[in-house]
Amino acid sequence: MKEKIRKILFVIFLVIFIISMIYIITYLYTMKKDEKDLSVLQNMMSVKNKEEINNTLQIDENENIVENNQEISTNLAKVENLKKLQAEYADIVAWLEIENSSINYPVLQGKDNDYYLYKNYKGVYSRNGSIFLDYRYDFSKENQNFFVYGHNNNDQMMFNELIKYSEEEYYKSHQNISLITNQTVEQYEIVAVFKSEIFNKDVTDVFKYYKYLEFETEEKFNEFINNCKEKSLYKIDKDAEYGDKILTLSTCEYSKPNGRFVVVATLKQEVENMENK
8 A cells, every 4th residue: 555655656746847847948948939039139129330320321421420420320220220120020119228238128019918918029928028018108199108017037038137226326327228219219317216016996095106107287297206206215316397208117026916116217318300211
C-alpha cells in the first residue's frame, strides 16, 4: 500500500515538475520573442546617422539645416519613420520614449482598453501586452488627457522602469518624455509622480485620476493638476496651466490591491509640424 502511494505521489510530482518546466520555457520563449519583435520596430524608429536624416528629409546639400539643427532634424526623421510603421500597423498612433531608459515603445490604440492588454502590435497574444492609449482619446479634439497604460511585469519591459520615478534622483535625470506622432515630436516635462489605486465605484471623496480623460472646463483641469501635485511623492517645481497638453502614464504598483503608479507631464515644446512636408 505504501509503495502504491509512493508511486502515485511520484507521478503527481513528476506531472507538476513537467508542467512547471513547460510554463518556464514558454515564459522565457515568449519574453524573448516579444523583445525580438519590439527590437525590429525600435530599429526602424532609430535614426542612425546624418546621411539617413538627409535622405529622410530630402535636404539639399547646400542647405545647412542639419548642421545647425541636428536635434530638430533627427526628430523630424523620427516622424517620417513613424509614418512608415503606421502604414503597416494602423493601430500605432504614436511612439513613446524616455531617454536613457528601457521605455522606447510604440503606442497602440484599440477599440477598447482590453484589446492590447495582452496583445502586441501585431495583434498576437503577448504576456507583456503593449503600451496603449485610452480608446476614448480623440485626436480631433482639444483639452484631452493623453492617457497611456502599460504593464509592470518585473521583467524590464513595458512600464516596469516607470516605477523608478518613485526615487527623486531618478526623476532628476529623466525629467522629459518624448512623444512622437505622425505630425510632430512633442517634449513633455514631468509635473507630478504619485501612487494611487483603482477605487470601487461606491467609494467617493477620493481622487480618481483615471476619470480625468477630458478637461471640459478650467476648473476640472485645475482640479486634476492640483490633486496630482498634492499626491506627488516629492516636490516638482514645474506646473501646468489650462490649455496645456497633458500626458499621463499609468502602470500597476503592488504595494496595495489594485495599486497604480502614475507619472503626469505637460507639453514643453514640439518640433515643426510635418503634416504637409
